[in-house]
Amino acid sequence: MWLPLLGLILGLGLGLLADIQIPTVYENYLSIAVLAALDTIFGGIRANLQQVYDDKVFLSGFFFNIALAAGLAFLGVHLGVDLYLAAIFAFGVRLFQNIAVIRRILITKWEERHIKKDENTV
Amino acid sequence: MNKKIVTRITIVSFIVGLMIAVQYNTVQNPTTRDTRDIWAIRQELSEEKKRHSELLSEIESYNDLIEEYENNEKEQQADLLENTVEDLNEQVGLTSVTGPGVILNISPAIELINSGYSIENISPDLLIRLVNEIYHYNGLYVEIDGQRLTHTSAIREINGETTVNSVPIDTEVEMKVITDSYEKAEKLYGYLFASTFKDDFYLDNLNLTINKAQSDITIAPYDGKLSSQYIVEDNKGE
Numbered sequence: 390m391w392l393p394l395l396g397l398i399l400g401l402g403l404g405l406l407a408d409i410q411i412p413t414v415y416e417n418y419l420s421i422a423v424l425a426a427l428d429t430i431f432g433g434i435r436a437n438l439q440q441v442y443d444d445k446v447f448l449s450g451f452f453f454n455i456a457l458a459a460g461l462a463f464l465g466v467h468l469g470v471d472l473y474l475a476a477i478f479a480f481g482v483r484l485f486q487n488i489a490v491i492r493r494i495l496i497t498k499w500e501e502r503h504i505k506k507d508e509n510t511v
Numbered sequence: 512m513n514k515k516i517v518t519r520i521t522i523v524s525f526i527v528g529l530m531i532a533v534q535y536n537t538v539q540n541p542t543t544r545d546t547r548d549i550w551a552i553r554q555e556l557s558e559e560k561k562r563h564s565e566l567l568s569e570i571e572s573y574n575d576l577i578e579e580y581e582n583n584e585k586e587q588q589a590d591l592l593e594n595t596v597e598d599l600n601e602q603v604g605l606t607s608v609t610g611p612g613v614i615l616n617i618s619p620a621i622e623l624i625n626s627g628y629s630i631e632n633i634s635p636d637l638l639i640r641l642v643n644e645i646y647h648y649n650g651l652y653v654e655i656d657g658q659r660l661t662h663t664s665a666i667r668e669i670n671g672e673t674t675v676n677s678v679p680i681d682t683e684v685e686m687k688v689i690t691d692s693y694e695k696a697e698k699l700y701g702y703l704f705a706s707t708f709k710d711d712f713y714l715d716n717l718n719l720t721i722n723k724a725q726s727d728i729t730i731a732p733y734d735g736k737l738s739s740q741y742i743v744e745d746n747k748g749e
């Protein structure tokens with residue numbers, strides 16, 4: 390469980406130290422891509438906890454979501470419609486739902502463990 | 512949890528971390544765009560060039576000094592050191608200096624006094640601005656009403672009186688400025704003559720007279736004690 394967190398911190402540290410910057414024009418795309426990637430990660434964790442995790446779904450979702458979000462933002466820029474808002478909305482809602490499900494599963498697991506402990510002591 | 516799954520999630524979260532860091536970097540330090548045109552760049556380049564040549568000549572003069580130190584006998588070295596000390600004294604303002612320069616006179620405007628306006632002190636702000644501009648236009652040594660300006664001189668108001676080096680100055684003031692060469696003195700004169708200082712002083716009911724550049728002006732030394740808080744004598748010797 391701690392390994393993904395370590396990976397995240399490692400990536401953050403490396404990125405901050407490397408001091409890479411992208412042109413301001415592409416800032417919007419990257420922000421949406423970050424949101425899509427976060428959504429995929431939490432989706433993966435939830436799927437794993439619910440034991441429905443599928444490698445193909447996870448990895449394809451990661452890349453496809455990022456590409457779709459960036460493409461939608463690109464289309465929005467060229468059509469003059471803020472389409473990236475749609476992506477932000479969709480991913481935002483999914484992010485919240487995924488995190489809520491993860492929270493519920495973790496609470497249930499914790500309670501189960503507690504009950505087992507009680508039974509053992511009795 | 513399956514090991515494979517954990518590895519996958521770790522890799523993906525590593526990429527996410529990288530993306531977030533890049534985004535953070537981009538948002539925090541937006542790259543400032545260079546909006547100068549070719550002329551502005553040329554101008555800046557010429558300024559830097561000027562500075563470059565100034566620094567080069569400074570380095571050269573110091574190199575000469577070092578060479579002199581190294582080449583001379585011990586007794587002469589003492590003389591050289593004395594010369595250096597004298598030079599420094601002159602720069603700091605402890606010796607009297609003679610050279611080409613400009614004399615400015617500040618006096619109350621008679622026509623205004625005759626019609627009943629009161630005489631005001633020379634405002635320290637205005638005086639500071641004038642002194643700064645003089646230094647900016649190659650004024651080397653400045654004296655105000657007999658008070659030599661050093662690097663620690665203060666021009667300020669004390670108890671309603673304008674003071675230089677803590678000595679109150681009159682409303683009728685003679686300012687002496689010494690420059691490197693007569694040419695520079697003329698330039699300074701030209702600049703001051705074209706500036707708005709005359710009008711600025713007239714707002715305070717004062718007349719500023721800018722006299723033509725002269726080839727021989729003498730400025731008295733600073734008669735106070737210079738206190739240096741940070742430079743300490745090193746008695747170690749060699």
